[in-house]
Each structure stands twice: as structure tokens, then as C-alpha cells.
Amino acid sequence: MTSAERQLLSGDDAVALAALHAGVRLGTGYPGTPSTEILETFDRLGGHAQWSPNEKVALEVALGVAFAGARTLVTMKHVGLNVAADPLFTATYTDVEGGLVIVSADDPGMASSQNEQDNRHYSRAAAIPTLEPVDSQQAYDFTMLAFEISERWKIPVMLRITTRVCHSKTIVIPRGPVSGVAEPAFEHKIPARVMIPAYAKPAHHRLRTKLAEITAWNEAEGPIQETTGDANLGVVTTGISAVHAREAAPEASHLTIGMTYPLPMERIRAFAAGVERLLVVEEGDPVLVDDLRTAGIDAEGKPEMYRFGELDVARVRRILAGDTSAEPVPPKGKPPELCQGCAHREVFQALRDLDCIVAGDIGCYTLGVLPPFSAMDTCVCMGASIGVGLGLRHALPEDQARRVVSVIGDSTFVHSGLTGIAEMVYNPPATGHLVMILDNGTTAMTGLQEHPGTGRLLDHSTTNKLSFEGIARAMGVQNVQVVETTDKSLSLKDVIAELLAKPETSLLITRQPCVLAAPKIRFYDKAAAESARGHTCSAAVAD
């Protein structure tokens, strides 16, 4: 997949190929649909990629790589950027030596997410230059371009892609590997990297100067596609909306903006001057249209009803026609469900039978909310099960507080459950609390990725393994218990009931490999054992 021939690639695969061709030294991230395949493909193509415990750590590692002068890519889904927001807002103040590209994979329409946030707001809030590809070819080209911009202005660059770009396959003609990528070497540049107020104040001015220069570049030679058509209608678009609009109104004039922050406002103004009606077609929030109006350009946006969900050709036709009548309701498909044989089924059955109040979390087990279990009462974001559960315990009358259980998966626990345990130990509710880790030995929801609790790396080779029970004991949780759900000698229901009766802090780990992952895990374990035997033999020979 490295030749400069025509290829059929998903947007995710195109970003991975570009990262390889751009000479990325290290790719980091946390799996999240629709971004997950980027690092997996990058690894498969021979790049060096790793999963971090969460997005904040991934971005911090990437910053270190960039400070060392090497190129780095960090990937996450839209909500992952919330976790990484703290380092993000300061990363833009710093001068990165090597190119640093942050991928935010947004999910308008929520194919597999808990909200449909529009991360173009982060571009503006964190002042990070942002490129938005339309298809896989642009996903490839813009990844390359993002590295060039990042190094030219020593600034992190965001590549904002959406579900339909990530998971659509379109044709890509790659450029091939670039030459002359810098080798890492450390130089002390304290005022550019240590954001104490004395250095941060000039850094903010530097950032605004960089943005002014990038704006001028975007106006003059930025990735803008302009098609002159009918002067009656001019359509300004970004990302996947561009192809929907070009199909829905082939006769119109179209302006598709590749770098959507900072905007090439004078180019847009010139385009606007040449058309009768100026319409902005964008998925999600009215970000672009508001920017145009702020700049004094009289632009028409889409009606509010089209803020929700994805756009497609039919919806863009309706937007063009100003049609706000009710849309046809698509027939309901079959919802997903917990797999047959999944160990989580038994857990949710027990929680339902005990009439527990369940603070849930993000992962496969969120499906425990659906019938026949209906055994989940809250689900907010990664790691929130523990904090929310503790809050419920603090506030509810005792008989109800005693029924509160926090349920979290193994990957999610490492991602952002550890600090929840610290909170539970530090501020224990009067009734105590019970946290359950449903450990299925993988990040199941996103397609069976490894994490620090599995003892294997992104490429499934072995590494150190976190012990959840060891962590909990060291942190001072009073009762730590592990149940293998295949062990029929004890009743899970009884164990939960017993722990709920104690006014103490408890961690109950239920352990059984995910039914989808189990054959793969056996395969990796066998390969590791064989490789270990091989090492012993060669060591023996060497001795």
C-alpha cells in the first residue's frame, strides 16, 4: 500500500498512509469510533503506533515527541478531545519542532457516540489551525499538508474528520514517502515550552501572529476548491457537506473550504460578491455561517432542524429549497444487543434482580440499559460511573443509597476510572460504595483493542500489565474481590448483596474474556509463549 498507484481507501486508512509517507515517528491515541482504524492501519503498514490509557496522555506523549523534533500523529474521537482539552489549550501556545497533528473524528448523527458535539468549536477556542477533508484523497493530502503547516509555523494542527469521511472508501492516489524529515534531537527552548505566566503572555501574542500569517497563507494558497456556475446561487461548504451539495445543486457556484480555521474570509467575501444568494451548507452547528455573519457577509444558513444528525443529498436538497416540513421517519432497525454468551448478561441480570441503582459507563456493557435487563440508570462519559455513583450515595436516603452500584469496563477503568477510585477512598459515603469492573480483557466496543490492563500492546505483543485488584488494594479500598463468572460455585448475586450490606468501600471485579475476543486472546497468548520459549533456547545457545 505504499506505491503511488490508485487505491480504494477509507478516510482512516488514507490518514494512516499519509502519516507513514510523512515520516511520523510515533502515532498515539485512544480507540474510539470512528477514529480507531487510523493507528491500527498505521501499525499494519509498518509505522510505530501505541494506545495510550486516554486521550490526554496521548496528546502529552505526542507533544513530547514534537518537542524532540520528530513528527507525530495523535488520534481520537470527538469526545476524546474533551479529555485532551487541558493540554490542547496550552499546546497551541508552545512552539512544536516536529509536526504535531491531532485527529478529531466527529460523529454527527451519533452512529456510536453519546453526543454529536461539533469540534470546530475547539478550533476557535484553542486557536488551532484546522483542516477538514471531503474524502479519502483529501484525508491523505490534508494530513501531509497539516504536517507542513505544523512545522512551518511550529503549531499543532487539527485534522477534523467525520464518520462519513472516516468510514467511506474512495479512491486515493498517494504522493509517496517524503524525504528530508528531521531526525529528533533535543534543544533547550524554555520560553517556548514552559508556560508559566512570564512565558505564556508573549506566547499568546506569538500564537496570534502565527494565526495571522496562516490566515494570509490560507487566503493566497490554501486548499480551497471553487467551481463557477450559476450566479444566482453560491454554496459555501466544508467537509463531507461539499459532495452532498455538489450533487444536490450541480448548476450552482460552489466554494469548498479545506482549512476552516483560520478562515480565508476575503476569498469568501469575493465569492459572495459574485452570487445572488449565498448559502452555507455545513453539518452540525452553525459555526461557519456565524463566522461569515460576524465578518459582515450576508450569508444564509440552514434551518435549525438540520443541526441534528448527518446531512445527505436529500437533506441538502431540502435546505436549498428552504423546506422545513417534517422529514420522512426512517423505519427503526434492530438495536444492538449484548452478545449471546457474554459475561455481562449475568451481571446485569443480577443487578436487575437486586433492584440496584446502576451508575453506568461507556462501552459494550452500556447495552445493559436495553431490555431484557434495563439495568442502567446513568451514563455520561468515560469514567463517570464512579463519580456519579458516589454522588448518588452521598445524596440518597440510606435504603436507596445502599443499592447504588458503579459499573465500569476494564479499558474505561484505565482510561478514567482510577481517579474515581481515589475519590471513593478519599471521600467515602456513609453507606460505603460498590464499584464493579466488568473485565472482559479487551476494549470490546471499538473492535477489540488492547489497553494497559490486557498486558499486550497495540500490535498484540506482550508488555507490562496493570493489576486492578493490586491498584485498588494499594489505594486503600476496603474490600477487593475477583469473581470469575465461569465459576458456578458461587452466586454473583450473593456476592453483590453481601458487599452492598457493608458500609465500606468495595471493588468487585468480574472476569471473563469477551466471547468475540477469546479466540484471539488464546492465539496471542500462544504466540507469546512460543516466542518466550524461543528466547530461552537462543539465550541458552548463546551462553
Place this chain on the structure above:
Amino acid sequence: MEKVKNIVIAGLGGQGVLTASDMLAEAAFRAGFDVKKSELHGMSQRGGSVSSDVRYGEQVLSPMVPAGEADVLLVLEETQIEINRPMLRAGGVLIGPGLLPDGALKNKKSLNVALLGAVSTVLDIPQEHWMAAIYANLAEKLHKVNDQAFAVGREAALEGPLAQHP
């Protein structure tokens, strides 16, 4: 400009919907067309409804088939037919699992490839590109059984009239 061909493939998670759409997209790609393929996945592997769009032609813009504009609707699971029927255009072709005679498949997992065989009878993609695309998406040990499945589906489609959407 030649009209873009629109195909929607639908079924339940685990049935091979996405593999089938990969095969179809690759066959069209090998035949030299511009191709776009779109899918939604994530929770879909937990047994829920899943569908994928494939569009090919001289130039394809949006990767999503507009509702009511599919030339072919391929459904791998009987219960999913009605849900997806609104995707078909008038005169579009519906291909479902009922097309195959009982017990025609040696391996039930090759249903997706068998029904692609049926689809191949109504699309302008040369046979050799179909086989190359199918092989490229399957492990070698599965080639033979899927060869047969593709032939079974193709034959079933050529024998009887395919259901057309009114």
C-alpha cells in the same frame, strides 16, 4: 455523463454486510470506475441492523445513496427487507435470502457472496473483477467454497425473474 449506479447492502451485524460491500466496491474499482463506499459501524457488530452503500460510475460525489434512489437493494436477512425497502427506486431490483433454493449453500457464512453472485447479473462489472475482489477479501482456504456460493447465487438470479420494486 453516465448515471451513477447505487447499491445498498443491508443485514444484521455479523452476517458479512461490510465484507460484501467491500467486495462490490473493489470489483467496481478494479473495473476502472470511480467508486465510493459508505458504512456505519461501531455498535453494529453487536447483532443490530447494519447497512452499507456502494456507488460507482464515471464520477461519484456523495458516498451515501439518497433514499429512494438505489438501483439494487441486497438484503441478507429477511427481517431487514421492509426496513430498507424505502431505499429502492421505482424499478430497482431487490435481492434477498429467499432467492436461494433451500440447502443450496455448503457453508451458510457464504450467503453474502452467493447473493453478490445474484447482484452481478444486474451490474455492468465484468466477471473477472468480481472473482478478484472476492478473493482479495477472503482467506485463501475460503476461496473454493465462495467460488461455489457465487455461482449458486448467479445461477438462481439468472433462472427466475428478480423482484422489482414497483
